[in-house]
Amino acid sequence: MQQKIILVTGGAGYIGSHTCVALAQAGYRPLLFDNFSNSDPSVIERLTQLIGPSLLVLRGDIRDLATLKEIFQTYPCYAVIHLAGVKAVGESVAKPLDYYDINVTGSLVLLKAMKQAGVSRLVFSSSAAVYGEKTIPPFQEQALLDPINPYGRSKLMIEKIINDLYHANTLQSVLSLRYFNPIGAHPSGFIGETPTGTPNNLLPYLMQVAAGIRKKLFIFGNDYPTADGTAVRDYIHVMDLAQGHVLALQKTEQREGCWTFNLGRGRGSSVLEVIDAFEQASGQNIPYEVIQRRPGDVAASWADPTAAQQQLGWSATYNLEMMCAHSWHWQCHLDSLKVQRK
Ligand code: NAD
Ligand code: UFG
Numbered sequence: 001m002q003q004k005i006i007l008v009t010g011g012a013g014y015i016g017s018h019t020c021v022a023l024a025q026a027g028y029r030p031l032l033f034d035n036f037s038n039s040d041p042s043v044i045e046r047l048t049q050l051i052g053p054s055l056l057v058l059r060g061d062i063r064d065l066a067t068l069k070e071i072f073q074t075y076p077c078y079a080v081i082h083l084a085g086v087k088a089v090g091e092s093v094a095k096p097l098d099y100y101d102i103n104v105t106g107s108l109v110l111l112k113a114m115k116q117a118g119v120s121r122l123v124f125s126s127s128a129a130v131y132g133e134k135t136i137p138p139f140q141e142q143a144l145l146d147p148i149n150p151y152g153r154s155k156l157m158i159e160k161i162i163n164d165l166y167h168a169n170t171l172q173s174v175l176s177l178r179y180f181n182p183i184g185a186h187p188s189g190f191i192g193e194t195p196t197g198t199p200n201n202l203l204p205y206l207m208q209v210a211a212g213i214r215k216k217l218f219i220f221g222n223d224y225p226t227a228d229g230t231a232v233r234d235y236i237h238v239m240d241l242a243q244g245h246v247l248a249l250q251k252t253e254q255r256e257g258c259w260t261f262n263l264g265r266g267r268g269s270s271v272l273e274v275i276d277a278f279e280q281a282s283g284q285n286i287p288y289e290v291i292q293r294r295p296g297d298v299a300a301s302w303a304d305p306t307a308a309q310q311q312l313g314w315s316a317t318y319n320l321e322m323m324c325a326h327s328w329h330w331q332c333h334l335d336s337l338k339v340q341r342k
Pocket of ligand 1: 009010011012013014015016033034035036037038039060061062063082083084085086087102106125126127128178179180181182
């Protein structure tokens with residue numbers, strides 16, 4: 001039987017590359033589409049080693065309608081997994097126009113191209129950032145959506161656009177997956193997160209401290225109303241997240257509909273707890289300094305993942321220690337793999 005081709009926008013990125021591996025393992029043929037603005041092209045070679053030569057790769061921008069039209073004309077895409085976008089909460093507060101342009105305009109252009117090509121199955125990477133801070137975690141999907149930063153608002157806008165397109169019969173089967181905080185790396189150590197410039201996210205920064213690239217970690221505030229004062233997040237292994245995309249895709253094969261699911265472990269960990277888990281998993285000491293809060297951050301965020309468990313058959317399998325161990329394994333491989341740090 002011919003493999004179904006799945007267009008994966010942002011496929012060279014952190015979550016995208018792991019999702020391509022999970023898709024290939026499940027028998028799909030990923031078509032990776034990326035402009036490499038936040039990924040290193042060398043990931044393609046490493047992905048090919050993991051997946052084999054069936055991986056399709058195209059360079060381009062999701063805001064370029066002509067390119068997307070050509071892709072849909074050339075390849076019979078069964079569905080789209082849309083991950084391309086920008087994702088740093090703090091940066092979105094400083095550069096909202098970039099966030100609305102890349103995330104919202106980019107999604108609109110992609111959706112237009114999908115409509116023209118008659119591609120009506122979509123899995124969209126939304127975020128826990130849509131919930132805001134008025135709701136007390138664990139967040140259920142039906143909770144108040146009140147994002148407190150431009151990044152979260154951009155994701156909520158896209159969710160709403162997607163819902164409208166479903167009700168207009170433009171999309172037939174569509175899932176918005178609200179990711180919590182993916183960390184970790186593929187257990188092989190071949191792929192992982194390679195942020196451009198100074199990392200915005202906790203784990204990439206922390207790993208660069210452990211690797212001696214940076215002197216210390218800066219903790220953004222220890223005066224939050226949490227047990228130890230540092231902010232709490234729901235950290236989830238990136239391979240568990242990748243598997244969530246496979247199950248979401250399978251859902252689009254089974255039924256028409258429009259769904260939203262949290263993908264999180266349902267457990268919160270503070271910044272200090274993550275440092276502790278990482279130190280245990282890596283044997284490295286992490287020096288840190290507490291500084292002021294980062295604008296746009298909420299105090300605590302973790303998921304109620306019941307809906308994904310019941311309706312997708314998905315649940316997270318890795319604990320925090322394994323996530324930290326795989327992150328560190330990846331970091332230790334970076335130099336030998338000649339991955340560029342931009
Ligand atoms: P990432 O930066 O590693 O991957 C995004 C990829 O998209 C990169 O390879 C980048 O080069 C590409 N890209 C960016 N703009 C593009 C454009 N205009 N055209 C084509 N490609 C473009 O980020 P990630 O962590 O893999 O996140 C993937 C998606 O998941 C994003 O939409 C992000 O908002 C969402 N998300 C991420 C997290 C997280 O903590 N990592 C949490 C919730 C949601
Ligand atoms: N933090 C630090 N120091 C750092 C980096 C982060 O103390 O150098 C803290 C943050 O203040 C926050 C926690 O670590 O309390 C996690 O921060 P991240 O930047 O790793 O993650 P965010 O929760 O801010 O956001 C991430 C992604 C978003 C996504 C969200 C989902 O960047 O795209 O998770 O919960 F939407």
